[in-house]
Every structure is written in structure tokens, then in C-alpha cells.
Amino acid sequence: MAPSPSLLLLLLLLLLFTAVATVSSDEPKEKMTHLHFYFHIYYGGPNATIVTAVSPPGNGTFGGIWVGNNILKEGPESSSMLIGRTYDLTVQASIENPSAYLYMLNFVFTTGEYNGSSISIVGNEVVGETMERTIVGGTGKFRMAWGYTVSRLISSTGTTEFLFRVSASTRVCSSATVDKYKAFFSMASSPSLPLLLLFLFAAVAIVSSDKPKEKMTHLHFYLHVYYGGPNATTVTVVSPPGNSTFGSIGVGNNILKEGPEPSSMLIGRTNDLTAQASIESPSYLYMLNFLFTAGEYNGSSIAIVGREVLGMNSERTIVGGTGMFRMARGYTVSTLISSSGTTQLFLVSEYDAYIYH
Structure with a gap:
């Protein structure tokens, strides 16, 4: 037996609200x-x-x-x-x-x-x-x-x-909450089946369009840090109050390059603040801004916050960005790949940045 028109309308209305609610729940408005x-x-x-x-x-x-x-x-x-x-x-x-x-x-x-x-x-x-x-x-x-x-x-x-x-x-x-789809129901008090189908697809399309379109950009580069000597890119500005390194604070203007070699192409600089914030082991709290100065992302930057334990893989949070990375979110994964020197240290870390923007 074929369903009645009223039952079809009821089922389509239910489908409409379910679809809108499902799409709406994916992202807060x-x-x-x-x-x-x-x-x-x-x-x-x-x-x-x-x-x-x-x-x-x-x-x-x-x-x-x-x-x-x-x-x-x-x-x-x-x-x-x-x-x-x-x-x-x-x-x-x-x-x-x-x-x-x-x-x-x-x-x-x-x-x-x-x-x-x-x-x-x-x-x-x-x-x-x-x-x-x-x-x-x-x-x-x-x-x-x-x-x-x-x-x-x-x-x-x-x-x-x-x-x-x-x-x-x-x-x-x-x-904020925006129920744009409500406007469609003021168009007709007794909608026909074709019109209800139109409502369904239009409402879902409108709610879907509220979600900003994002893409993921993967960057791979190397961070070069010089500590000590005339070419230092990181300096200690607050010495630790005790016998350990706990409590020390450093400021950096370190170097971003395409490769691990000192001769590789310069692609940017960091502006960073580092605190040794672990009693038990040398572990650092980082606040970094990576500013790109060459290539496709010249003039853009990403802001990063998180912890680093030297010698271990470290994941940190990308909390924002500017230029082509405006409103960015994401994370970085870094690994120390080389360390040389004693009083004058040269450190190279490999970075992968996964940026959603």
C-alpha cells in the first residue's frame, strides 16, 4: 500500500530537521x-x-x-x-x-x-x-x-x-547560534512535496556553508640555534636561582632553514621566549613565533606554545598565525638531530608543521 501524502510530508520534515541538526552539530556557529x-x-x-x-x-x-x-x-x-x-x-x-x-x-x-x-x-x-x-x-x-x-x-x-x-x-x-533555515518555512504554509525537497536541500546547503573551508598545509624545515659566542641566536636573560637550570629564562632569534646544513637556504627567523620549567629534568616551556621571510609564505607567521624535552620528539600547539596563516590552528613535531660544541653550542632540530587555515 502506498504511503499517504501526509505521511510523506511528515517523513520529509523529519529528514529535514535531522539533516540540518546533523550538519549544525559538526561545528559551533x-x-x-x-x-x-x-x-x-x-x-x-x-x-x-x-x-x-x-x-x-x-x-x-x-x-x-x-x-x-x-x-x-x-x-x-x-x-x-x-x-x-x-x-x-x-x-x-x-x-x-x-x-x-x-x-x-x-x-x-x-x-x-x-x-x-x-x-x-x-x-x-x-x-x-x-x-x-x-x-x-x-x-x-x-x-x-x-x-x-x-x-x-x-x-x-x-x-x-x-x-x-x-x-x-x-x-x-x-x-553564537544562527538558525538561518527557519526563513524557508515562511515561504509557504502548506508546502508541496517538491517544495519540501527544495527546502531540504537548501537548508542543508545553507547550514553547511556556515562552516569555513579549511585546508591543511604541511611545512618541513630546520631550526638552527647558536648558543654562546659572538654569533649567538639565543641568550640567557635570567640565570637560575639555584644550582640547577630550573628557573632560567632565555630569549631567541633563531634561524629557520630549508636543510640541516648551515649553508642551506634561509627561510625565516624565530622570536621566542624559553623557560626551564622542570625540577626533575631539563624540560622547557616555549613561546615561539615563526616568521617566514622567503618563498610562498614570505611575511606570514605561526605562533606556537608548548613543552620541549631535549633529545625527545616534541609536539607543540600552533595557536594562531598571520598573513596566509591568519586564524590558523595545528601542531608541530620536532626532533633534535644534532648538537655540537661545549661553551658554544650549535643545535639543529627538524620540524614538521601541520597548519589548518
Whole structure:
């Protein structure tokens, strides 16, 4: 016996909602929030919002570390409305450019719609250039957030006491629920069978299209580290407080190359902060930014956080990126393949980076 039209309609409606629910459940729906504000920094004097925590070990600024509690305002004027504060750590991690820094920031909003919410940011800055950095997370209304910031220095005044004003545009993707398929059911109060089929495929297509298309890029390269001597690319900026290495902190501007040989092609540099954070064995907490300077990904970067135990395979997390790797996620796998020298060490690690972007 053939099913009745009403039964067919019921079955198709059930199929429709099941398909939409299945596709919808694959990925949380997100919305994009655009914030625009100004970042005020006072360096030096009684009202300083940033201080030198670790002085550079040499004659330059390489290896210096600063801690900030800077000011977020609606406008560039000192009298403009306060909307939040930063909690930040800044590392001068470039040998060649004294104006290049590795940043770790937390923006905490204290007024308005986002009062009590925060975003966490990682990335590089070159003073005077327009810079893109990665939003790696957030709290409150920005819980589970990811995105990026674009900032530029718009004014700098003073001599021994500096006031910097930075314009920042922030784009944050955070969780939201959007039921776009509901619009289809306002088209007809008693849909026919062909129209229901149209609803089914259109609704599934629309919900499917919400999911951003991603690709996976696999990069293979070598990290060259020189420790000690005139060509050092990593320096100790905080010596361990005891007899072991536990508690030491290093800053690096290490070298990315196509191959393990020193003569192989340069493809980028790192800006990194390393802490020996294990009591029982030499194990390091790493915060790295890999900036590519040649080839297809010239100008792009990936930000990496994780642990390394020397001599073992280490997997670490890619928490973001810029340029062609904007909004990236993924992981790296690295292995130390050679170590030479005593007072002047030369280390080579092999890296595989799996980047979803």
C-alpha cells in the first residue's frame, strides 16, 4: 500500500530537521565582533604603565623583557573614556632589529557591553609598522574566541618619559547560534512535496556553508640555534636561582632553514621566549613565533606554545598565525638531530608543521 501524502510530508520534515541538526552539530556557529580602540602606553616617570623587568644582557636591547599594565581607551586623547587595561609581557627578540618585539597580551575590558570579558593575544610587533597579531582565546563574552588584531603606532611624545598611542582594530569570532533555515518555512504554509525537497536541500546547503573551508598545509624545515659566542641566536636573560637550570629564562632569534646544513637556504627567523620549567629534568616551556621571510609564505607567521624535552620528539600547539596563516590552528613535531660544541653550542632540530587555515 502506498504511503499517504501526509505521511510523506511528515517523513520529509523529519529528514529535514535531522539533516540540518546533523550538519549544525559538526561545528559551533560563530559570529564576528569588530572592536576599535586605542592603546596608551606610558614609559618612564611616576605614571609609567610599562617597566623593564629584565635588562638586556649585552650592549643592545636584544633579550630585554618588559611588563605592562597599559591603558585601553575609546580615543587617542588622554582624556578619552577608559574601557580597559592590558596585562602584557614584551620581549625584544630580534638581533637585527631593535624595534622588533614578541608580545603576549591580555586585554581586559572594564566598561560597556564587554565589561569583564577579555581576549588573549600573541605575536610580533615592529614599532612604526602596521602589525597583525593573533587572538588565541578569551573569557566572558569572548570565551573560546579566536581572531586577529591590526595595530599601528599613531603618535609618540616625550624624551625620557614616553607616551605611545596605538590604534587597534580587533576582529573576534566567538560562539553564537544562527538558525538561518527557519526563513524557508515562511515561504509557504502548506508546502508541496517538491517544495519540501527544495527546502531540504537548501537548508542543508545553507547550514553547511556556515562552516569555513579549511585546508591543511604541511611545512618541513630546520631550526638552527647558536648558543654562546659572538654569533649567538639565543641568550640567557635570567640565570637560575639555584644550582640547577630550573628557573632560567632565555630569549631567541633563531634561524629557520630549508636543510640541516648551515649553508642551506634561509627561510625565516624565530622570536621566542624559553623557560626551564622542570625540577626533575631539563624540560622547557616555549613561546615561539615563526616568521617566514622567503618563498610562498614570505611575511606570514605561526605562533606556537608548548613543552620541549631535549633529545625527545616534541609536539607543540600552533595557536594562531598571520598573513596566509591568519586564524590558523595545528601542531608541530620536532626532533633534535644534532648538537655540537661545549661553551658554544650549535643545535639543529627538524620540524614538521601541520597548519589548518
